[in-house]
Amino acid sequence: MISFTSFLSNHAVVQTLQRAASPAGRLSHAYLLHGTKGLGKRTLARIFAAGLLCGADERPCGQCNSCHKVEKESHPDLMVLRRQADKSIITVEQIRTMREQAWLRPNESERRVILLEGADQMNPAAVGALLKILEEPPSYLVFILTADNMDAMPDTIASRCVCLELSEVPRLQAEKWLVRQFPDEDAILIDRALLCGGGNLGRCIAFLKGEREAASFELALTVMKSLTTGREFDIMTALSPLEGDREGFLQLLTDLDQLAGQIARAGFILPESSEIAHLAAGISPARAIRIHQLGDGLRRRLILNGNLSLLLGTCCAGLRQIMEQPV
Ligand SMILES: [Zn+2]
Structure with missing residues (x-):
């Protein structure tokens, strides 16, 4: 009603x-x-x-x-x-x-x-x-x-x-709401949706209902994990499925941004998810903020029809640089 x-x-x-x-x-x-x-x-x-x-x-x-x-x-x-x-x-x-x-x-x-x-x-x-x-x-x-x-x-x-x-809903409230709306959903999947969407219920729902959104978020997690190993090859491999997929790359940037935000916050409040705690151990808040800035610039250029291969390369090099430079 x-x-x-x-x-x-x-x-x-x-x-x-x-x-x-x-x-x-x-x-x-x-x-x-x-x-x-x-x-x-x-x-x-x-x-x-x-x-x-x-x-x-x-x-x-x-x-x-x-x-x-x-x-x-x-x-x-x-x-x-x-x-x-x-x-x-x-x-x-x-x-x-x-x-x-x-x-x-x-x-x-x-x-x-x-x-x-x-x-x-x-x-x-x-x-x-x-x-x-x-x-x-x-x-x-x-x-x-x-x-x-x-x-x-x-x-x-x-x-x-x-x-x-409008702002995000507090995480606890978002969790209760999702459990009510998706009573038959696996608790692990609900947790995963919250990791993807945080207090943005639309993103949480998209994760639970859309295979593409879920797959894209898993890809963003893989990219973030590859950063903690620090090897350029791992970052390149993680980004390789996006060659030729402009929409997919845009989605990945949104997902990376969401994760970067959670990692940055883990610098001063205890993260609710063990996955974020694990990522935050390898990526400092300052680096997470730089990842957000890199994503922001790339998103603008993508929307303005920038060359996709070139931007994927820039993304890869940019991420490596962020991890290599002292903070
Ligand atoms: Zn009425």
């Missing part, structure tokens, strides 16, 4: 949205939910949209017709906009169509809600078209935007929104 109480952790953000959706709440005309992929932006945006369109005292009630329609994305006063599967960005045509609909008065509710998923994936033309309506929206209109990457979010848009950042 769709409700604010079902959303884990992130109390301040949830409270802000809950108040805004309440009958007496003060509402802004645009909200931007941001944070890494997997933190639940999409889920929370839907709960908020349902709250804005529901007519009950407790909003969203999760039981009325309006709430059900939001869940099914069939509410006439809700418009959901996202990148089309065959496009790399939200197009200006999509924004223009949305704008025409935005001027129609609400049908069943007091408001009209436009949910724009991946607002960080727009080109300047689409941003310009969106700004036109974001600057002077009709009084009944509320925008809910989501973005993984605030660096790619134009200031002109963000500055017109109430910006709310």
Whole structure:
């Protein structure tokens, strides 16, 4: 059932949205939910949209017709906009169509809600078209935007929104939730999912449901282990399955980043996993931070279509250098 109480952790953000959706709440005309992929932006945006369109005292009630329609994305006063599967960005045509609909008065509710998923994936033309309506929206209109990457979010848009950042769920809470959601899952696999995703539930779920995610994470573990031996050959061997696989390399960088974060933290708090403790014995926090920085640079170049073989080579050489240089 769709409700604010079902959303884990992130109390301040949830409270802000809950108040805004309440009958007496003060509402802004645009909200931007941001944070890494997997933190639940999409889920929370839907709960908020349902709250804005529901007519009950407790909003969203999760039981009325309006709430059900939001869940099914069939509410006439809700418009959901996202990148089309065959496009790399939200197009200006999509924004223009949305704008025409935005001027129609609400049908069943007091408001009209436009949910724009991946607002960080727009080109300047689409941003310009969106700004036109974001600057002077009709009084009944509320925008809910989501973005993984605030660096790619134009200031002109963000500055017109109430910006709310989502964070990871505390590990213990994440563990309890996963056990409840996956009652038949092997405890070892749940542990593994937590090692992969930490408090990012989306990543934990992807690990448990997707073979590709699980395989990629095991590869990241192998790469990290190869660093502790310090032999370039081992690093090269560990990276070799990624030759020709750009998506796989991007995923590996995300996984390495997650592991590097856990290793760096192991420098000052006792790690929950023996695997991390083992890695942290061979990789110091300072080196873990450099691995994160290396990954960050490589990710940017990969997204900008950098040469894959060259970047894999840079990754290998960079990792070796990090392990060889004194810290
Ligand atoms: Zn309702």
